Amino acid sequence: MPADTLMPIAIADLAPAPLRVRWSRQQAIVNFRGDPADAALLQALSGVVGLPWPTRAADCPNDGPADAHHRVVWAGPDDWFVIAPAGCQSAMAKSLREAAGSRHHAVTDVSSGYVVLGLSGPAAAEVLAQGCPLDLHQRSFAVGASAGTHFFKASVWLWRVQDDVFELLVRSSFAGYVQEMLERCTLECGIESD
Amino acid sequence: MLIIDCPFCGPRAESEFAYGGEGGIARPLATETLTDEQWGDYVFMRSNPKGLHHEQWRHASGCGKWFNALRDTLTYRFHGTWKIGAEPPEAFTRRVQPAAPVGETVVEGLAR
C-alpha cells in the first residue's frame, strides 16, 4: 500500500507517466446530513467551507488544484462529504453543527472511514473506464462533476478535478481491493505510485 | 444491463442499483387486529404482473435513495421513475390494476 500523503495532488508533481496514483489517508472527512431545501442552511454551510454548497452531483466544488484545501462532495440529496486538510475534523464538525443550529441534521466524523485516491495522467479516464460504468468523456463528465458509482466491485464517489485528474473517495476497508484492481488493469499503461 | 433513471442522479447503469420488489405496498397499521389471512396477504402476496409493474429501486452505489419505478416486465423498459411521495407519471394510472387480493369479490366470468 502506498505511503500516507497529504491531499490534494499538486499538479506540479505530475510526472509524464500515463497514470499516477496517490492515496491520501490523513485528511479530514466529515459527513453532513440535512435538508437541501433549506436555503439559509446551505448558505451557512457554504460559509463554513468557503465554497458553494452543491445541490447536485454535477457540481463538485473545490478551491482549485494548486491550493485546494476543501472539497464538498454531493453524496445524495441530503447527504454530503466535506473533505478538508488533515487534523481539522473536529473543528470542521463543530462549525458544521453550528451552521445547522437547531435544525434536524447529522454531522459525523468519518475521516478514518474513507481514503481519497488521486488518479492523474492521460490514462486516468481510460483506466477508470475499466471498472466504472459512467461516461467520463469531457462532454458528459466535465471538470467539477462528481458521481456516486462503483469501480469494479467497490462503491466510490468520484469527481473530476482537471481534464486528467480524478479523485475517488473509497471506503478504507476497500482500499486494498481498489489498489489491487488498479494494478491489474494497468499492465499496459503502467502505474506510478507516490 | 438496464439503464435506470435515478430521480436524483439521472440515468445510470443497472450495476449501481438494488432492486426492491413491488412498490406501493403500505404496511398495515394496528397489525394485531389483522387476521392471519390479511397479514399473510400483506407480507407475501404480490401482483407480479406481466406488463407494467410498480416497483422500487435503490441507487445503492450512488445517492443511496429509494425511489419508485414503473417498468414493463416483458420489455424491461422503464416508463418512469419518481421520488418516494412524489406524483407518479401519467402511465402509472393507465397500468392494468393488479388482481384483487383473496377474500375480495371475485368477478365472475372475467375474460381477457
Place this chain on the structure above:
Amino acid sequence: MSASTSRRLPQGGRIDRSRHLQFQFNGRAYTGYEGDTLASALLAAGQTLVARSWKYHRPRGLLAAGVEEPNALVQLFEGERTVPNVRMTEASLVEGLVARSIHASPSIDFDLGTMNGWFSRLIPAGFYYKTFMASQAAWHFFERRIRAVSGLGHSPTVPDPDRYDKRFAHADLLVVGAGLAGLSAALAAGRTGARVILCDEQSEAGGWLLSSDETVDGLPAPQWADHAVEALRAMPEVRVLTRTTAFGYQDNDLVTLVEKRADHLPVGHQPAYRERLWRVRARQVVLATGAHERPLVFARNDLPGVMLASAVSTYIRRYAVLPGCNAVVFTNQDAGYDAALALKAAGAQVIVVDARPAPSGSLGARANAAGIEVLASQVVTEAQGSRRVSAAVVQTLGADGRLAGIARTLPCDLLAVSGGVSAVIHLHSQAGSKAVWNEELATFLPGPPAQSERSAGACAGARTLREAAHAGWTAGLAAVAAARPGASQVGSSASASEQNQPPEVAPADPGDIRPLWLVPHPQGPSRAPKQFVDFQNDVSASDLLLAVREGFENIEHVKRYTAMGFGTDQGKTGNINGMGILAQVLGKAIPQVGTTTFRPNYTPVTFGALAGLELGDAFEPMRTTQIHAWHVAQGARFEDVGQWKRPWYYPRPGEDLHAAVNREVLAVRHGVGTLDASTLGKIDVQGPDAATLLNWVYCNDWSKLEVGKARYGLMLDENGMVFDDGVTVRLGEHQFLMHTTTAGAARVLAWLERWLQTEWPHLKVYLTTVTDHWATTALAGPKSRAVLEKLCADVDFSDSSFPFMSAREGTVAGVRARIFRISFSGERCYEINVPSADGLRVWEAIHRAGTEFGITPYGTETMHVLRGEKGFIIVGQDTDGSVTPVDLGMGAMVAKTKDCLGKRSLTRSDTARSDRKQLVGLLTDDPDFVLPEGAQVLAGEWAQGTDPVPMAGHVTSSYWSPTLGRSIAMALIKGGLSRMGERVHVAMKDGHSRTAVMASPVFYDPKAERQNAS
C-alpha cells in the same frame, strides 16, 4: 497431395509476399504469408480435406471464408494456449502456428469413425431417444460410449496463462461492421464531430470491399477501404476497432464487443491482455453487418470442394488463392456470377449452372460478355467424388419445380454454390426487434427497431455496393441527428477537403433470385444420398422430414430434435434453408414457420474475456481492518466472514486449531485477550426520532434506554424470523450507535434505509455507516480493566461509575476513544473504539500494556467457544431464517407495548405453536465427545431399519469447552424449551448415535458474575 503452394496465384491479394510464415497442420509443415488466414494458407497449399463431420465423420472442406464457416474447425495452438473449435477462416496466420483437425481419429485422412450407408442410416435424428433404455445400467453403459464419440475439440487441461481485460465505453454512435455500409456510416457521422466507435470482427476493415473488383470513388474497392480507415483514424472522436466482434445486443442498447488482441501476434510480442471485452453504451447503433451467402441443398453437397461462391471470390481476390481450376458454379441468383468472373479472371475453367431461366442482372451480363458458359434452368442434383468433388450431376429443373430431361455429369474440382443471401440480422433480433420475411430477396430483413438501432447495407437488403454506400451514409447521419437532437455539428472536424456525400459507386442491377430450398433428387428426399442442411451437426433434409413425420412441426421442436442450428456456427449457413424445407413440407409460408430465437453470442466468446480481471483474490473485494498486517505478522489463520478476512486463530509453533483455541480461551477466562472486532457493522443513528426507528426495527423496547447505556437487540424480518442482532449504544438523547453482525452490515443498513425512506419518511433520522471509521479492540478477561487503566487516565473504571452495558469517552494511548462495556465472552470486557487510522497504534499499545498480564490475541474460533460457553447465539449459525425470538428462548424480549417489524407474524397459528424447534443446550453423556455441528437429533431412539428416521432437530454449535473441561453444544430441537433434562439421541454419519441431555445453553457462569470479575 503436395504441400507446395501450388494454388497460390502469382499476384494480387492482400497478403504480404515478403513475409513468409511457417506453420503446422496435423503435424505437417506448411508456409503461408502474412495476411493469410489458416484457411487461405491451407487452401493455397492444396489441402482441401480439412475436417471430419460431427456425427458421421464425413470428409469436409472449407465451405466459407468467414465466421459462417461450419466445417473447418481446428484445435488451435498447443499446450497451455490451446483453443478448441476455432474456425480456420477466422484464425490469422502467425509464425509457428500449430493446428490440428478435431474430431478425427486417428487422422482426418483415415478416420475410423467414418460411417457410411447403412450404419449412418441407423442413427437418424433423435435415434438415442428410442433405444439404450433397457435399464439405468444399460443407459449408463451406452452413455459413456456416446460421450466418447461426441464433442468436438479438446479443452485445455491447465490454467490459462493469459489475462483478459474489460472496459465500459460510451459513444454517440456505435457502428457494427466496417464494410462499405459501415464505413460510410462512420464517415458521415465522424465528420460531424460525433463520438463514434466502429468495429469489425475481421482482421481489417472493408468487409466485402476486400473481395470486390469494383471501384469506389474511383479507387479499387480494397484501396478505398484503406483510405476510409485512415480518414476515420484521423478523427479524434472516432475509434476504429478491428478483430472486434459485437457478440450481443443486450437491453437498453448495451452492445458487448470482444476484441481479439493477441492470437495473431507471434509469441513474445503479445500485449498484456489477450482479449478485451467492451461494454459499449451508445446513444445510437448502426448495424452494418452484411449478409451471408447460403449454400444449396443437394445430394452430397458436403463434399470437400463444394464452396460458397462468395468465398471463392474472397479466396481469389483477397488471398490470391485459386480454390479450383475446373469449376462449376451452381447458383439461383446473379451474385453467384461474381465467383465465375473471379475464377475466369484467375485463369480457371468455369461453367455456370443457373436454376433460373436466365441471368438477369449486371453480373450475369458481365459473365455473358466474358464468354462464360451458362446452363440455364438447370440444377446440380448431386455432387460426386470420394474425398473431394470430382463431378456435378446436372439436370433441368422445370418451372413446376420438378426435374426434367436427362441428367448429365460435369467433371469439376470445385463446385461453387450460391443459394441466395441471408441478411445478418442477429444483433437486430437480439435487440428484440422482429425480422420480416422479404419474398423478393428470399431473406429475413430487419423490421421496426425495438431499441436505438438501425440497419444499413446488405444486412438491410442492399444488394449492390452503391446501395450499401448510400444506406450507410444516410444511416450515419440519421443516427447522429437522433443521438444529439438539435446539435447539428458537435464540434466539427470536417475540413473542406473531406467529402460530404456518400462514396461514389457505379450503379448495378442485382438481378432476381429463384428460391430453391431443396434441390430435388430422383430418389426422393428420404432415400437420396444425404442432402445436408446443417453441415456442422450433420443434419440432412431427410432428418427434417423425419422430424415432421414424428410430429415435431414447430421450428423450435425441429431445432431441438435434429440439432439444426445448435452448432458453434448457430446455423448461419443452414437455418434459412432448413426453414425453407420445413415450409415446403408443412405447406406453409416461410414467415409462418418463423425463425428460431437469435441469442447471444453472434460467434463464440472466450470465457476468460467474460470473466475479466476479477479473479483470484479480486474475485470479490477482500476487506481487511487496519490491524490486519499485525495479525498476519503474528501468524494468524484467517476465516472468511462476508467479504472480510478475520483472524480465525493464532497458532503458536506446533499448535493445531484446538490447542490454539484452548490456550486462547483460557487466556481470556483467566487473564486478558484481544479480539479485532473492527469488522462489526456500525451505524450512526441520529435525529429526534432515532429511538422510534429502533423501536420499529428491533423487537425490544428502546424508548427508556438512558444516554450512555447499551442494550442488545434482535431484528426480525416481516415473517417474524430473526435476521440480525447486536448491541446498540445510546450516545446522546438523539444519537445511537448500532452494531450489526459483520456479514449483515450492508443488509441491515439497506433494510433500515428502506423502511425509513419508503414507509416512514416523516421520521427525523439520519443513518450514517461508520463501520470503516472505527477500529474496535475487544479487550476481554478479568485483567482487562488493569490493562486499560494503564492506558487511559481520564475515565473512572470503577464498576460503580462505569458499569456493565454502558459507554464512556476517554483517551486511550493518547487517542480519543469510545469505550463500551459490553461482552460477548461473558468476561469483563471493554470494546475500545478509535478512528481506524489509529487502530493499529492503539492495538499495539494495548498489547504492550498487557504483556505483564500475558495478553493474548484471540480469533473468531475462540470467540465462538467463549460465547458458546455462555449460550449467546450467532445469527446465521444458531438461526437459519426459520427461527423466531421465541424459538431462541428470548420471547420475553419482544416488547408487549409496541408493534415492530415482524411482530404480527409471531402469533400466526403455526408460528405460535409450542412444539416448534427451540434452542437448547446439549450435554453429551460422554463428556469427551464433541458432537459434529450439523448433526441431527433424532425424534426417538435410533432404530435400525426405519426409513425415514424421524428427526427432531439439529446441532447448531458444538465445542470442546476448555473452561469446563467437557464438550458443550447448542441445538434446535422440537419443543426443546419444555423438555429440559430429557435425553436425546444424536445421529452420527457412521450409522451410530450418541446420547446427550437437553440443558440450558448457558453452560458457564449462569449468574453472569464474570462480567464484573477482575
Place this chain on the structure above:
Amino acid sequence: MKEPGMQKFSIWSLLRNAASYHEGWQRQWRSPEPQREYDAVVVGGGGHGLATAYYLAKEHGLRNIAVVERGWLGGGNTARNTTIVRSNYLWDEATHLYEKSMKLWEGLSQDLNYNVMFSQRGVMNLGHTLQDMREIERRVTANRLNGVDAEVLSPQQIREILPFINLNTRYPVLGASLQRRAGVARHDAVAWGFARGADALGVDILQNCEVTGIRREGGAVVGLDTARGFIKTKKVAIVAAGHSSVLASLAGFRLPLESHPLQALVSEPMKPIFPTVVMSNAIHAYISQSDKGDLVIGAGIDHYTGYGQRGSFPIIEGTLQAIVELFPLFSRVRMNRQWGGIVDVSPDACPIIGLTPVKGLYINCGWGTGGFKATPGSGWVMAHTLAQDRPHRLNEAFTLDRFYNGHLIDEHGAAAVAH
C-alpha cells in the same frame, strides 16, 4: 380422445425402420382440435403439466383430459434449464417430495419407453466457508436419515474426482456434499416422453392455445377461454411456472410469487472432461457437461422481476467469473449461446401444490430455479391432488395456506443451492 396405443421404441424398431428409410415412423403425439368439454384441463404444457396429465391418465384413469399450452410443448423452463436432478434437500417435507421424484426418474425411461437420458453421474455442492460446511454436514446427515444417499467430501476427495479444480479460490473450497444418484437428464426428451405417453393414453395436447380467461360460477371453475376458443371443464390445474401469477390473476387471486429471469449458457462442445455436476451456491456457479460435449452452466438469478426470457449481462459475467475461478482450465473455452427462462420464485424456495380459493382450480407453481428435478414427482402428486380433490401426503405441507399460518419450509437457509 383417441384410442390408447403407441409404436414401441427399441433397437429393433429402429432397425426395422432404418430398412424402410425411416419413412414408417408415427407421430409421437397428435395435434388434435380442442373438444368442447373435458373432465379436466391442465394449463401449461411444460414437463410438470405433461407429467400431471400422464399420471392422471395412467394412475387415476382419467382419459378425457387436455393439456393446453400457449406455445410449443416443453418450450418454457423445461427447454431452458441446466437439467440438474437431485433430491438432497434439507427439510423432511422437501426431501420426501424430491426423493419420490428421484425414484420415478430411476425408472422413467422404461415407464415412458422414451430415453430421457437420466445420467446418474453425481452432484457435488461445494462449501466455501465454515458455515457452508456446517450446513453441508446438517443436510447430509438429514438426507441419510431420510433415506437419501449423501456424503461429505474432503477437498482431497473432490480433487480425486476433479483433478483440475482450483480449491484455493477467493473463498477456498473446504469440502462438498455429494449425492451419487443425482445427475442430469435430457430436458427436451422429458417433455416429449411425457407428451407421447400422455397422448397414447388419450390426452389431447393443445399447443398454441393460450388461456386468456378462467370462467367461474359460484366460486367454482366452469371453463377456460383460450386462443382456440372456450373450453368447458370443472377441473383446472394451473401448471404454468413463470406465468402462474398471470393465471391466478385471471381467477381473481394473488400468489406469493415473483417471476424472475434466470439465465444459462453453453460452451462449444468438447470431448468429455467433466465427469460430474458441480454447484457452488456461495459463488454462484453450476456446471456439468452434456453428452453432446458442451459445458452447461447455470447463472445466478436476476434480482428484478421479468417475463422477457432473457436476463442481464452482468449476471453472465459474474457466472463465468465463478466458473473460471473454480476451473481455470476453462478460461480459453468459448461460450456458444446464452438464454433465459422465467422462474416463479416463492418466499421459502419451496413449491406451492394444492387447492386454491376457487373450487375446482388447483395450482402447482413456485418451483423457481429448481423444479426440473421434480418433474415426475410433481406431476405424480398433482395428478393425485386433482383426482382426489385433496393433496397427497407428500404435498400436504406445500399448500398456499402456509403463507397465512406461517408453516414455511425454508429451503433458502441450508439447501439454497439454487438448482
